Amino acid sequence: MKRTALFLGLFCCLALAAPAMAQPAQLEKALQTERQKADERKGAVQKLAEREKALAGKLGEIDSRMKAAQERIDKQEQALEAIRKEEAKHAEQYEAVRQKREQSVRELRKLLELLWPINAQGMHEGARLADSWDTADRRFQWNSAAYNRARTMLEAVRAQERELAGVIARQRELEAQVDKQLVAVNAAKDALLKDKLAVNARMSQVSNQRRDLESELQSIIKTIQQLNYQLVIQRSRKFDAFKGALPWPVAGKLVATFAPEGKPARRGLGLATGEAATVRSVFWGKVVHNDVLRGLGKVVILYHGGDYYSLYAYLSDVSVETGQDVEKDEPLGHAGYYPEAHGSGLYFELRFHQKPINPQLWLMPAH
Structure with a gap:
């Protein structure tokens, strides 16, 4: 009676813990939730893929603009080169005119240096210097030619200075054109590069989001596959469908049979091994008990769903853990000392709704 009360209390506790094992209804609900999440991720991935495609199109447009701009830039650079x-x-030309002007200035300086003493002497002495009319006439003619030459050279120098000023003005104009063209070229390049970098950054962000969602979606799909597998197992591995086809828990000789009304009552089978x-x-099942029970030694109890349990007692060691x-x-462990076998053996029970049922009706026929 004490052992019966102990068993009833133990199985009552195990019955409360049994729902921890997923039931088909729970699996169906979890599966529905995961499928809904998968649909949401698929929709998000699709939107990101469309966004990525749009950005790729925009990037293509920018590349086309850059190509056209590059053609304009090439023309601008050709113009710059010209x-x-x-x-x-x-x-x-400036250097040639400058050198010519310097030569003219040197010649004019020499001519002036030559004419200045003569002019000064003529002004001081007047006609006394002329011994005859012919001499005076020749001197006048020479001086006149020299002055004309000096005047011509002076005008040439002034013309050369004007030419130099024109060359310098043209150079400054060309430099201004070069600066303007360079500003335009660099502005076009910078604007296009800025647009391309912005689109590339956005596209990279969208691609990363899509990859993250795809990775999350793959994880959800794996979960769905696992839930489907568990659901198939739960539906195909119903304990009550295997009545008369369960394997024996250990190879051995039957030494104690199911006798719940006997004195003393026996609610399981005893095997000598x-x-x-x-x-x-x-x-298939879940370990819901793995501990020593008074009078039964080391005991493992499995929950098989549908309120079915199996009990394995008098184990020498255990190789599974609770949960x-x-x-x-x-393998659950190894047979230990079983008193009714007077040696190594196993005590085995099956229970339904905490009530013992005859294991021999559920196990395959003994050979």
């Missing part, structure tokens, strides 16, 4: 050549030509025989799960999901035929 201006630079003209500027170089005027620089050469070889030493340290491997004890296995008879069905662990186990597969059918998965």
Whole structure:
């Protein structure tokens, strides 16, 4: 009676813990939630992909504009090159005129240096210097030619100075044109580059968002696949569908049968086994108890869904942990000392709604 009360209390506690194992309804709800999340992510990814496509189109437009602008820039640079050549030509012209002017100035200076003493002496001595009319006439003619030459050279120097001033003005005009063209070229380049960088930055941001959402979507899809798998398992692995087809938990000899009305009552089966025989799960389930129970030694209890439980007692050691999901035929531990076998063995129970049921009706027929 004490053992019966102990078992009833234990299974009542386990019954309260049983819902921790996902049921089909829970899986369906979780699956619906994940599918909704997947649809939302797909929609977001689609919108980002469209946004990315639009940005790519805009980037293509900017590239076309840049290509057209580059053609304009090439023409501007050609114009700049022509201006630079003209500027170089005027620089050469300026240098040639400057040298010619310096030569003219030197000649004029020499002529003036020659004429100045003669002019000064003539003004001082007057006609006394002329011994005859012929001499005076020759001197007059020479002086007149010299003065005319000086006047001509002076006019040439003034013309050369005007030419130099014109060359300098043209150079300044060309320099202003060069500066204006360079400003236009650089402004066009900077504007296009700024637009391209802005679009590239936005496109990179959108691409990163899309990749993050795609990664999140892949994770959700994997979750959906796992939930689908679990749902299929839950639907196909119903405990009550395997009545008469469950494997025996351990290889051994039956030494105690199910006798709930006996004295003393026995609510399970007793098996004598070889030493340290491997004890296995008879069905897929979750470990809900893994501890020592008074009078039963080390005990593992599995919950199989639908309020079905299996109990494995008198284990020498255990290889699973509480809360662990186990597969059918998965090792749970090894058989230990079982009093009714007077040696190594296992005590095994099946329960439904906390009530013991005859394991022999559920296990495959013994050979």
